[in-house]
Amino acid sequence: MEIVVLIKPIPEAESRLRATPDGRGPEPEGIKFVLAGYDESAVEQALLLKESLPGSSVHAVSFGPARCEETLRAAIALGADRATWVEGPPEGSDDPVLAARALAATLQTVPHDLVLGGKQAGDDEEGIVPGAIAELLGIPSFGYVTDLRSSGPSGLTFLRPTEAGVEQWEAPLPCVVGLQQAWNDPRSAKLPNILKSRKAPILKVDWPTTSTALALEAKPRSIGEKFELPAPRTGAKMIEFKTPEEAAEKLVRLLREEAKVFP
Amino acid sequence: MTPTVLVLAETSGGLLTGPTKEAIGVARTLAGSDGSVAAVTMGGPSALEALASFGLKEVWMADVPPEAATSGAVAALAAHAADESRAALVLLGGTTFGRDVTGRLAVRWGAAAATGVTEVAITGPEEVHVRRPVYGGRATESRRLVGPRTVIALRPHAFAEAAASAGTPTVHALDRSVIPVTEGAARRRSLAPAEPGSGPSLSDATIVVSGGRGMRAAENFHLIEELAQSLGAAVGASRAVTDAGWRPTSFQVGQTGRAVSPQLYIAVGISGAIQHVVGMVSSRTIVAINTDPSAPIFKVADYGLVGDALTILPALTREVRKVRGLPAN
Amino acid sequence: MPDFSLTPEQESLRDAARKFARAEMAPKAAECDKTARFPEEIYRKAWELGLMNLNVPTEYGGSGLGALEQCLIVEELAYACGGMTTSIIANCLALEPILLGGTAEQKSRWLTPFCAEYHLASFCLTEPGGGSDAAGLQTRARKDGDGYVLSGEKCFITNGPHASLFTVFATLDPSLRSKGIAAFIVPGDAPGIVRGKDEDKMGHRASSTSTIRFEGVRIPSTQRLGSEQDGFSIAMRTLDQTRTPIGALATGIAQAALDHSARYSLERKSFGKAIAEHQAIQIKLANMAQAVHAARLLTWHAAWSIDHGHPSTLESSIAKCFASDAALRVADEAIQIFGGYGYMRDYPVEKLMRDAKLTQIYEGSNEIQRIVTARELLRQYG
CATH class of the missing domain: 1.10.540.10 (Acyl-CoA dehydrogenase/oxidase, N-terminal domain)
Incomplete structure (x- = not known):
């Protein structure tokens, strides 16, 4: 199975977010971008599938600025066989539909039985890319997937928890899957593989190529205007109490009368 | 300017779902007195009655069994309805289904798109502004969506549900031939309905009670469940709990689990590692119960109780039941 | 530059x-x-x-x-x-x-x-009779046909209870001091190895340490490293290599102490403001930061010297000694900044002080490091 896994560099969980000086977006300067969250799970899932299906390969693909290269190397260190960086526009863009168009233009030129991604990116949380890519490639797509398994050479089974309950699906290949499931212990890269990944080739699809292919669609239509951080929480109001009953009574009163969130 | 706003309506048990009613409410506001609100449904005739009671003028209807309602099939039908209704904007509820369709529909229909939206305004002939939380609720962004067409999935619970309003809609049947043949091979094999009485799901709930390592043992976790039940809340857990196997990973709140933003989040015996905090910090009110006064959870909480969860929880459950007039357990 | x-x-x-x-x-x-x-x-x-x-x-x-x-x-x-x-x-x-x-x-x-595979190994040099006087070690290697028989006791052996391989230093003739020492590879299952109890230590308590007694352990000569006279030199050159990472280990402890202190000082209030706003605390934090920074740079420089094949005995001794002294001092100040809480086991800083202490002692005590430093220094003048 030719597995493509879509990944995006996102700020480390501990990062201190702030806005750019013009206030329009998150400041990337001073932030460490990593492979994490749902994308890290997607890489783990891709590698598990590859290991269970001899002859499979995993191709990591990332769209955006130059920092994608580091994230792709992280995927190679974990066991991805190939990596492609689809360069974003020089002025930057976080329009998920544009990202999907650029990625799909590249995917049309590479083998793909299964295109895997996280159900949403850990930063913008749009969750638009997997479905949009599938529509562009003309193949089915399934978001919010858990328990993904191969059911032979041409199909998949998976579960999807929805508001109504847990759905069980069968799907054909090729298709696009956005993973809900997160492994708490995705593998870590071994040091020798990290060193090898530094020397691995990364195929670059430059922006002019993509831009030409997309023609009129190469312009972002979702544009960040303002990036705001909430006022930092000042710390909890501590409730003093002598007995558990007093604690319960005081808390319920505050939730009813002050916070007004008691059902 | 007379925009038509098209709502992708979902029904459950013959009734419109909460997120769909929220979308109708938003659509009415956006359409204003000049514009109109239409709906598209996959639910066939049984959905019509539900839609009629919300005063919709026009309804585009297809009858797609849930077993075949892939995002590709729904997006194709919804795009067709959007074209026919000359809509400028399609709104979807913030459900798994709605969010899954958004990206496909945007491409199919040639629209700009955004999900998880908490504020939306039409600001020009080809311009919509949205606000949405990002980075697990640690920040909020405003985006400008440009072009004649826009698809927006709302964030659940961010808007009030529309009130019922009687009407008789004009019904247009949608031709299923627009569905790409490639969609035919995917099939939903089964649906295990959420257990009745199991309470709301984590992402739906307006209250979440989560337990962590401070619960000390799996045997004590029922105290979390009893409090949740008394509040009509969903149960969550920290990674320590799911790692220890006290509860399955589907309960996990945080960076590698679910991100939730309920009205009230009660963190019990959870220290507040950043990986957990990013999944719940956008909750409106946060209560923390922990034995360690220096636990970082108290920095993000609104109300803090320093003490042993195993003694505080039963008292809290009793108090909640008493105040809510529920029989004592 | x-x-x-x-x-x-x-x-x-x-x-x-x-x-x-x-x-x-x-x-x-x-x-x-x-x-x-x-x-x-x-x-x-x-x-x-x-x-x-x-x-x-x-x-x-x-x-x-x-x-x-x-x-x-x-x-x-x-x-x-x-x-x-x-x-x-x-x-x-x-x-x-x-x-x-x-x-x-x-x-x-x-x-x-x-x-x-997953295996642990232990370095067996130190003996109950004397740690720093390595040339005077007493564990005997007696020639026996085509091999040796080892007898004696080693102490403070890291991972001793779990190791499946030992490198052991033993003397063929104590009167020859350093010239009589040979080094051996000893598999952990060799008959005659007796492992002592896991020591109850002040710090580094996630590590285990024990004595290892060799009671007539037979070793073929193919398991001797170098010549019968090379052992002492191998031991000293080994420590030249591994001393520098101990400097890094101490730096890590010191950095943790500094981070805990800085964060705590911004949260903890006294006299109506965060204690970080008091100059008494600022001066402490500045001194701690200086120590951490210097420890790291000295360690990096020693490592750089090793990697470039330059003489590094002086550099590694200075790095190990300075960084471990810095770690103890910084951890000590961290406890002071935390006040009474710092002394409590529920807070993380007292562990750092206990862990830091060992870095002054093991892999060549800081007294030995200073002697080495002085010797290397004076050689440049004499």
Whole structure:
């Protein structure tokens, strides 16, 4: 199975977010971008599938600025066989539909039985890319997937928890899957593989190529205007109490009368 | 300017779902007195009655069994309805289904798109502004969506549900031939309905009670469940709990689990590692119960109780039941 | 001018170590310290990722890293737990004699199977009769046919209770002092090895330490490293290599103490403001930051000297000695900043002080480091 896994560099969980000086977006300067969250799970899932299906390969693909290269190397260190960086526009863009168009233009030129991604990116949380890519490639797509398994050479089974309950699906290949499931212990890269990944080739699809292919669609239509951080929480109001009953009574009163969130 | 706003309506048990009613409410506001609100449904005739009671003028209807309602099939039908209704904007509820369709529909229909939206305004002939939380609720962004067409999935619970309003809609049947043949091979094999009485799901709930390592043992976790039940809340857990196997990973709140933003989040015996905090910090009110006064959870909480969860929880459950007039357990 | 920037390789190795340290080690550090548990699951995982045999060339299944890379990794690990780090890097110390003194055949015979699986090794030099006086060691190697018989006792042996391989230093003739010492590879299951009880230590409690007694352990001469006179030189050259990572280990502890202190000082209020606003605390924090910074730079410089093949005895002695003194001082100040809370086991800083203390003692006490430093220094004048 030719597995493509879509990944995006996102700020480390501990990062201190702030806005750019013009206030329009998150400041990337001073932030460490990593492979994490749902994308890290997607890489783990891709590698598990590859290991269970001899002859499979995993191709990591990332769209955006130059920092994608580091994230792709992280995927190679974990066991991805190939990596492609689809360069974003020089002025930057976080329009998920544009990202999907650029990625799909590249995917049309590479083998793909299964295109895997996280159900949403850990930063913008749009969750638009997997479905949009599938529509562009003309193949089915399934978001919010858990328990993904191969059911032979041409199909998949998976579960999807929805508001109504847990759905069980069968799907054909090729298709696009956005993973809900997160492994708490995705593998870590071994040091020798990290060193090898530094020397691995990364195929670059430059922006002019993509831009030409997309023609009129190469312009972002979702544009960040303002990036705001909430006022930092000042710390909890501590409730003093002598007995558990007093604690319960005081808390319920505050939730009813002050916070007004008691059902 | 007379925009038509098209709502992708979902029904459950013959009734419109909460997120769909929220979308109708938003659509009415956006359409204003000049514009109109239409709906598209996959639910066939049984959905019509539900839609009629919300005063919709026009309804585009297809009858797609849930077993075949892939995002590709729904997006194709919804795009067709959007074209026919000359809509400028399609709104979807913030459900798994709605969010899954958004990206496909945007491409199919040639629209700009955004999900998880908490504020939306039409600001020009080809311009919509949205606000949405990002980075697990640690920040909020405003985006400008440009072009004649826009698809927006709302964030659940961010808007009030529309009130019922009687009407008789004009019904247009949608031709299923627009569905790409490639969609035919995917099939939903089964649906295990959420257990009745199991309470709301984590992402739906307006209250979440989560337990962590401070619960000390799996045997004590029922105290979390009893409090949740008394509040009509969903149960969550920290990674320590799911790692220890006290509860399955589907309960996990945080960076590698679910991100939730309920009205009230009660963190019990959870220290507040950043990986957990990013999944719940956008909750409106946060209560923390922990034995360690220096636990970082108290920095993000609104109300803090320093003490042993195993003694505080039963008292809290009793108090909640008493105040809510529920029989004592 | 030297270049202080790390290569992308070095940065990604450091990031991997940091991730492991924070995700795997840190959450269990307090528990293992409290209960003196040897967290084998963490050590196995460290081995799986290649964090254990850092100095062993990749051809034998190690990670094949230079001194600077080792230091970057060790500092990150020690930031999470000094004791676990001691156990994780003990293999580097124990295997270095084979790397320095072993023939190609000995290396592939012993290192390859050892590194291919999770195994611990111990370096056996120190004896109950004297730690710093290595030339005066008493463990005997008696010639016996085509081999040797080892008798004697070694103490404070890191990972001693768990090791499956020992590198042992023993004398063929105590009257020859350093010229009489030979080094041996001893498999952990050799008959006659008696492991002592796991010592109850002040710090580094996630690591385990014991005596190892050799009661007539027979060793074929193929397991001798170098000549019968090479042992002392192998031991000293080994310590020249491994002293610098101890500087990095101490730096990691010191950095943790500084981070805890700075964060706490911004939260803790006294006299109506955060204590970080009091100059008394600011001066402490500044002194701590100076010490951490200097410790790191000295360690990097010593590692750089090793990696470039420059003489490094002076540099590594200075780095190890300064960084370990700095770690104890910084941890001590951290407790002072935390006040009464700092003295409590529920807060993380008193462990740092206990862990820091050992770095002044092991792998050549700081007194020995100063003697070495003075000797190297005076040589330049005399």
